[in-house]
Amino acid sequence: MPSEFELIERHFSRATPQATLGPGDDCALLTPTPGMSLAITTDMLVAGTHFLPDTDPGQLGWKTLAVNLSDLAAMGARPRWALLAASLPAADTAWIGAFADGLFACASHYGVDVVGGDTTRGPLNLCLTALGELPAGTALQRNHAVPGDELWVSGQPGLAALGLAQLQGRTQLPAELARRCLDALQRPMARVELGLELRQRGLAHAAIDVSDGLLADLDHILKRSGVAAEVFVAQLPPLPTGVDPLLARQCQLAGGDDYELVFSAPPDKRAEITELAAQLALPLWRFGLVVGTGDSRLRLLDADGQAQAFNERGFDHFG
Known part of the structure; x- marks a missing residue:
């Protein structure tokens, strides 16, 4: 059975061209565009509350990111980065691989870098934080x-x-x-x-x-x-x-x-x-x-x- 770090390396470590430093260290390093404000949002998706337990993992990966990007859209922000914290009941590599593919398909569609996160064992729970930019003082509120x-x-x-x-x-x-x-x-x-x-x-x-x-x-x-x-x-x-x-x-x-x-x-x-x-x-x-x-x-x-x-x-x- 793969370890936590092997799962992260295999499924969630991908290129992050918009980050100064992406996954692999204690923190990601991000450089906002000068003169821009950061818009930051986080949402939690819990099995049985936000989605049915048998939901297709690829679609769930897409949705986990998309629902956060919707918050950025509501304020007129351009999405740039995301971090994922996931509680998983088991190291099911087929499920995790399909989930990751859906997550990164959404990230690619909207031009987002997934720059870090965390995994642990527990009830299926997905918490994603998304960061975007917009000129200071212009947010739709x-x-x-x-x-x-x-x-x-x-x-x-x-x-x-x-x-x-x-x-x-x-x-x-x-x-x-x-x-x-x-x-x-x-x-x-x-x-x-x-x-x-x-x-x-x-x-x-x-x-x-x-x-x-x-x-x-x-x-x-x-x-x-x-x-x-x-x-x-x-x-x-x-x-x-x-x-x-x-x-x-x-x-x-x-x-x-x-x-x-x-x-x-x-x-x-x-x-x-x-x-x-x-x-x-x-x-x-x-x-x-x-x-x-x-x-x-x-x-x-x-x-x-x-x-x-x-x-x-x-x-x-x-x-």
Whole structure:
């Protein structure tokens, strides 16, 4: 059975051209670009909580990095480095090799160097730290939404939650839709290019990635900015066909694991945002409006402007 250091050397020691010193010493040495701020995020993925224990290890390797890069995307940062700490139940070289291949495929796609980490024996638990850069003082933050801003979301929120429902036997999706939903769940795409463009072009005031559910994450922006919002349900992405519409709507509004971006932007940026959607070949949906503070931070309105009740907000580890 290979030792811890043999596993690291075999599967996780790869070239790190963006690092002054990569894996193999007590610390990695990184040199940020002059004049840039570091954006740093960490996320933990626990078997049975964040993914099913029989998840394909290659897809899990991709997702472990992608969910962290999504946080960088939400702030408009360019990803550069990552570190992985992993608790593994056994030195299963086939599983670890497939996981590492997925991790480094994601790293290559987004131009990230994996510069270090740690492994130990224990319940399957993956904790990744990602670092990115952006010019000082330019980060997209949750607390900058203002009344009058329009609310936008990328992609098609809810697909990942439908994929989980399929795996758990709570629904039976048509084959093509099932494939799309499982891809969204197991191999999410971090919207790095969108975040960079929103920041560089000055299109957005506030942004967040959708990890716990569209309404739950939007509520973080509203709370931090001290504002309220109206969500126009009819302007959200069309629900997929071939599935119970009530389940599809629940997944869209409260499902997690989408890693799409929600952002607020002034109305005079609408045309530029529409052009950006075409440039990126990524649908961007204008679905709401930031308003002044009121009795409720978040109101859902139907096509006739009537308030809709919806009690679920999203995933909470301790809720």
